[in-house]
Amino acid sequence: MTPEFILFHYDEIGLKGGNRSYFENKLKQNIKAAIPKGSFTSLRTVQGRLVGKLSERGQKHISGILSNMENIFGLAYCAPASRCPQNTDAICDQAFALLKEEKFSTFRITARRSGSDIPFSTQKMNEDVGAFIVDKLKKKVKLKNPDLACFIDMFHKHAYLYTEKTSGPGGLPVGVSGKAMCMLSGGIDSPLAAFYAMKRGARISLVHFHSIPYTNSASVDKVREITEVLGKYQKGIQLYTVPLGPIQKLIRTETDEKFRVLLYRRFMIRITEALAKKEKAKAVYTGEVLGQVASQTLENMAVVEAAASLPMLRPLIGLDKREIVDRTKRIGTFDISIQPDQDCCSLFVPKHPATKARLKDVEKEEAVLDVDTLVQEAIEGAETEII
Numbered sequence: 294m295t296p297e298f299i300l301f302h303y304d305e306i307g308l309k310g311g312n313r314s315y316f317e318n319k320l321k322q323n324i325k326a327a328i329p330k331g332s333f334t335s336l337r338t339v340q341g342r343l344v345g346k347l348s349e350r351g352q353k354h355i356s357g358i359l360s361n362m363e364n365i366f367g368l369a370y371c372a373p374a375s376r377c378p379q380n381t382d383a384i385c386d387q388a389f390a391l392l393k394e395e396k397f398s399t400f401r402i403t404a405r406r407s408g409s410d411i412p413f414s415t416q417k418m419n420e421d422v423g424a425f426i427v428d429k430l431k432k433k434v435k436l437k438n439p440d441l442a443c444f445i446d447m448f449h450k451h452a453y454l455y456t457e458k459t460s461g462p463g464g465l466p467v468g469v470s471g472k473a474m475c476m477l478s479g480g481i482d483s484p485l486a487a488f489y490a491m492k493r494g495a496r497i498s499l500v501h502f503h504s505i506p507y508t509n510s511a512s513v514d515k516v517r518e519i520t521e522v523l524g525k526y527q528k529g530i531q532l533y534t535v536p537l538g539p540i541q542k543l544i545r546t547e548t549d550e551k552f553r554v555l556l557y558r559r560f561m562i563r564i565t566e567a568l569a570k571k572e573k574a575k576a577v578y579t580g581e582v583l584g585q586v587a588s589q590t591l592e593n594m595a596v597v598e599a600a601a602s603l604p605m606l607r608p609l610i611g612l613d614k615r616e617i618v619d620r621t622k623r624i625g626t627f628d629i630s631i632q633p634d635q636d637c638c639s640l641f642v643p644k645h646p647a648t649k650a651r652l653k654d655v656e657k658e659e660a661v662l663d664v665d666t667l668v669q670e671a672i673e674g675a676e677t678e679i680i
């Protein structure tokens with residue numbers, strides 16, 4: 294039996310009071326953007342869930358649609374369903390039509406109702422439909438771990454029946470939290486930071502710094518590939534690639550080598566913030582992890598952050614490498630990240646960088662550079678594309 298509907302259940306957005314319809318509309322937009330055009334003849338909000346009526350085309354592509362839903366933040370789960378009027382006879386017939394095509398020995402019925410206008414209890418519905426199926430199909434009821442569960446959702450004058458649920462990734466719909474910049478290095482960590490930004494509803498733009506021609510272009514190619522993978526969570530990601538080489542050359546000749554990486558980072562932040570202004574982004578995400586490398590001590594993060602005026606967000610701050618590796622393998626960015634490249638931060642890097650730099654020492658070094666002009670020139674050299 295081909296399902297005519299898909300029910301979309303969200304959990305957290307249900308809690309958002311006055312903003313609820315804003316959240317629901319973003320979720321709807323994101324669902325539509327992730328599936329072939331014309332898959333639904335309608336997609337409506339009905340009593341705290343979305344109900345999509347599948348077109349003929351949508352029915353043909355249903356497995357593809359469902360697998361795309363695994364990446365739509367804000368979804369708890371979705372279910373392909375068939376629909377019937379809200380009375381016991383119709384529901385029994387519909388359950389029979391649905392289950393007679395399935396292979397199973399034991400089953401349970403799980404009815405739910407929303408709204409106070411439904412004149413029968415879910416317990417009675419479970420019993421009546423269960424008895425009907427036992428009688429017609431000669432199967433056994435088993436409440437714990439049955440082979441098959443048949444769900445009956447009753448709301449808004451109809452009953453929707455289904456046996457399969459596809460889990461969504463949870464979180465909030467991309468876009469509801471506004472925009473954010475993510476600094477993407479091509480390494481393992483920063484793609485996960487971008488993932489977490491999107492997971493909590495930020496719409497991201499990415500910034501990557503390279504040192505071409507002092508390095509090869511491998512990091513830029515990797516970052517494009519990583520952006521493509523992240524595109525399964527957000528359609529159309531703006532990627533900025535910015536040359537940092539000229540600034541790094543000056544830092545090398547004009548300043549104390551032990552502060553080099555910190556000075557690179559302070560420039561990266563300023564340039565990222567200038568791009569954030571264009572993008573109307575309200576925060577900067579990085580993949581920093583406390584204590585992972587010399588530039589990520591509390592002292593050095595403070596020195597870098599002092600160059601920022603937007604909030605700097607570090608969703609990985611408390612994760613171990615193993616956790617990060619596991620999660621990026623699941624997202625699909627890990628294998629790209631471990632390809633060899635020439636990271637711009639390793640250009641001209643000394644053996645012994647400062648691990649506990651003091652802001653005033655770093656500022657003193659930086660004072661010999663024409664910061665504003667260098668930032669401006671880097672932005673003029675930036676390239677951008679939508680992936």
Ligand code: ATP
Nearest residue numbers: 476477478480481482483500501502579580581637
């Ligand atoms: P990653 O795997 O993200 O590169 P990492 O452990 O190598 O992390 P660092 O290279 O010290 O850490 O960088 C810390 C963070 O600074 C990165 O997660 C990223 O957000 C940002 N960053 C570093 N290098 C770049 C770059 N070339 N372009 C953009 N952002 C960068």
Ligand code: MG
Nearest residue numbers: 478480481636
């Ligand atoms: Mg790195």
